[in-house]
Amino acid sequence: MKSLMNLTAAGLLLVALAPMPGCVVVAAGAGAGTYAYVTGTLKSDLDATLDKAYAASQKAVKALEFAETSKAKDALQGVVEAKMADNTSISIKLKKKTDSTTEVVIRVGTFGDEAKSIMILDEIKKAL
Helix, strand or coil: CHHHHHHHHHHHHHHHHCCCCCCEEEEEECCCEEEEEECCEEEEEECCCHHHHHHHHHHHHHHCCCEEEEEEECCCEEEEEEECCCCCEEEEEEEEEECCEEEEEEEECCCCCHHHHHHHHHHHHHHC
């Protein structure tokens, strides 16, 4: 009886831990590097200082011809927000992890758009 309960508990744990479709995608590929896409938000670490990542984010927004709507930065974090031609919002949040590493978090629209988020990340990396 005890082994049946353990087996049932293990089965329930596996079901609970199984990712929902579209919920979590982790990829390592050409151009995109390593990133995680979770519930509409793309996260990646950049090998760049916060200042360089912030400047690269602004260059990416300009290169993709988005309309920058706001920007802010301090010593620990930065934010660049923009709109696409169809008025879809774009949020690029940057957070200093170390002196030479910055976390970037990108969200496109209300529910997220993985393909467009990857395109923005690639453009940021080109600008570094």
